[in-house]
Amino acid sequence: MKKFILIAMVLFGYSHFSQAQSPEEKLKALGLELPEVSQPMANYVKWKQVGNVLYLAGNGPDVYGKVGADLTPEQGYQAARETGLEILAVLKAATGDLSRIKQFVKVLGMVNSAPDFTGHPAVINGFSDLMVEVFGEKGKHARSAVGVAALPNDIAVEIEVIVELEDQ
Numbered sequence: 001m002k003k004f005i006l007i008a009m010v011l012f013g014y015s016h017f018s019q020a021q022s023p024e025e026k027l028k029a030l031g032l033e034l035p036e037v038s039q040p041m042a043n044y045v046k047w048k049q050v051g052n053v054l055y056l057a058g059n060g061p062d063v064y065g066k067v068g069a070d071l072t073p074e075q076g077y078q079a080a081r082e083t084g085l086e087i088l089a090v091l092k093a094a095t096g097d098l099s100r101i102k103q104f105v106k107v108l109g110m111v112n113s114a115p116d117f118t119g120h121p122a123v124i125n126g127f128s129d130l131m132v133e134v135f136g137e138k139g140k141h142a143r144s145a146v147g148v149a150a151l152p153n154d155i156a157v158e159i160e161v162i163v164e165l166e167d168q
Helices: 001-019 023-029 073-095 118-139
Strands: 047-050 054-059 101-112 142-148 155-164
Touching: 023 073, 023 118, 047 073, 054 073, 054 101, 073 101, 073 118, 073 155, 101 118, 118 142, 118 155
Parallel strands: 101 142
Antiparallel strands: 047 054, 054 155, 101 155
């Protein structure tokens, strides 16, 4: 019986510790670093907060070309993941602490794709998978993943995000 209690305490402590990791600690554990937040390309802001909701402008990677023509779906996935890191950097700049994010609400993922390419959801999974790795259940979100004829400067993907923040 004592062994069972000891094992249960160890397992509970381990799961409690892993759940208590901050998003920044999870990024570090994944070996990921946030990039610098770039300036907007035109006359807009990177984010807008209304109450406890934070709306992010579209962000994209330093990966160029059309998925299904110039890039493989796997390269598109990595481009979406890279965009996720950029979005996390914007979220950190906007909030000061990624732990302030209560939940991801809605994501719009646009894929610069060849006309016959239909794997848009698999490409945008690069972003979605990263958010779940970093935030767990809070990172799950409603999402649209669509193909478009072109994106600014021929970037491979562009992603917009809406998150809810914890009360301060």
